Amino acid sequence: MERQDVVIVGAGIFGLSIAYHILRENPGKHVTVFEKFGTCAQGNTAKSAGAFRNVFSSKTNLLLADTSIDFYMDIHRKGYDIGLEQAGYLWLMSASQIERNKTVFEGMMKEGVELKFFEKEDLKKVMPYLNTDIDPDDEEARMMGLESIEKGIQGVKCGFVDADKLTRFYEGEVKKMGGSVIYNTEVEKPLLEPKEKLGLECEPLIWQDVEITGVKLKNGHTVNADKVIIAANSWAPQILDPVGIDCMIKSVKRQMFVLRNPKLNVLTNVHGFNSMGVLPFTIFPKASVYIRVDRIEGSVWASGHEHFGAPYCFEEDPKATDEYYDYNIYQVLRKYMPIFDGLKASNKWAGLYDMNTIDANPYIFETHNVIIAVGSSGSGIMKADAVGRITAALYAGRTEAELYGGKKFKVSALGIKNRQVDAERFIL
Incomplete structure (x- = not known):
């Protein structure tokens, strides 16, 4: 395969949303998504409850979910069948639960x-x-x-969506824009190479500057890319651990x-x-x-x-x-x-x-030329469109992403070094 502009690992809701927004902003880029299963959304996306809500205590989670839901409702109104039903969420609560969450609900309504x-x-x-x-x-x-x-x-502003149909919407749009989605192809690990090669078999050496230059597939082939994006949720540590990158999640x-x-x-x-x-x-x-x-x-x-x-x-x-x-x-x-x-x-x-055990918000960050988008913490479908837009902004080198509806979001807020999120307190 010829060198790619972008290789994305994972054709679930995160991976295909990311591919969609990168191609939407960068027509003509060579973007390829690799997926180990036989079709899209066959990992954890397909096994979810297929529900969405904007009921979060974290302002970050609320913004990510709220704008993503707005996008889903918009494409639903335009005639795309994504199985969307705004049936609502209903929490049946005891007196003690109501008392514990009183300030949480007040904050949400504000x-x-x-x-x-x-x-x-x-x-x-x-x-x-x-x-x-x-x-x-x-x-x-x-x-x-x-x-x-x-x-x-x-x-x-809550309800159900067909996870498979929603993911296939993104897949279809990616293909229309010239992107490739390759199934039954598992990524073993990223390619880790020195920036200045010496031609030694034992490279990289511990004193060499290194970066991710592509991916190695389980079938033995390698694919070079200007940028690698890992959006493989619970499989991300299996891919990144071999090259010493911690993606900060637990399954x-x-x-x-x-x-x-x-x-x-x-x-x-x-x-x-x-x-x-x-x-x-x-x-x-x-x-x-x-x-x-x-x-x-x-x-x-x-x-x-x-x-x-x-x-x-x-x-x-x-x-x-x-x-x-x-x-x-x-x-x-x-x-x-x-x-x-x-x-x-x-x-x-x-x-x-794929749980972010610290604050239950997604992680989106870049290190050594690889972008990592993980940590959906059980609400990946609810936030996927916003995650795609933020990851596309990080790929483009912008400091702000424009979410659906025009709201701005600071890209570094979901990173590691300059993370600025409030921990989620209202967890199912």
Whole structure:
């Protein structure tokens, strides 16, 4: 392959958004995206909940998500089928959770986040199958630490998107602009070479100045490039560790379960939250257990996770287990929504979050001629368009990126040396 202007590793939502915005700003550049899987969005993008929200306490996360959502809504209005449904997010909260997050919600609303508040009685009217009052004599509920639901807080500019269709939108636009996306081709590591070569087999030597000049593929071939961009989320450390670059993320497994049963049809006939009459993306008060209603497929997706104790561990092909659903997710669901009682998962899968464990904001930085865009922390789809624009600005050498809608963002704010972000406090 001839020398490329840009090589991007990873054809998930980050990688293809980056390719799209670089080509949009630099027509005629030779941009190639390498992907280990057989098509786009087959890594962690495809295994996500496919949801979006602008409900963040971090002003940085809020800006990244809010402008990305605006872009998605715009292309949706223009007729691109990305499966977008503005169904909302609904947090069902106990009295103690409301008290803990009171200032967080106040801060969000000051920043323009639209929230709606539902009292317990309002929730009972629109969801008669919801158990808002945990029986104090329920030994199981007491053992699980379940609390009664006091209020519902709905994020309005939130909902669902088809992760595959959204990623394919970017892929299609990249190809229209002359970019290449090469599948079934795994990158082993970046090419690390001295800036001034001596012709020795043992180069680079420890005293030589080095830089990344391309990538080495698992098939043995090498591809030279003026710039390499790593957007491979949880796989990024596997690619960068061999050349001594720390991308500052850790992987944690998340499991998803799909349920299909006529008893759950009531969740597609809920009036009071959105114009579609469907239950919003709903988060219960315990263990971040949540459900997403897929009214097209007639199914309900369910997941959840512990906030402490989950191991940081990279898995090449993570698997979901029936035990995780049976003893964790199911137990919470059946207590708060008895319509789930006795229901088993008909399908399941698992993926990885590439977690920024410090402030839960993305990392976008450059070192030794390689740009790294990682750390989606479970909200990559929500922020992907903004990440693409910021990475394109870094590639072009600009200090500011223009996000969708014209808002400016300081590129170095998501870097390492001059990082300027506020840590996310409102984490699912």
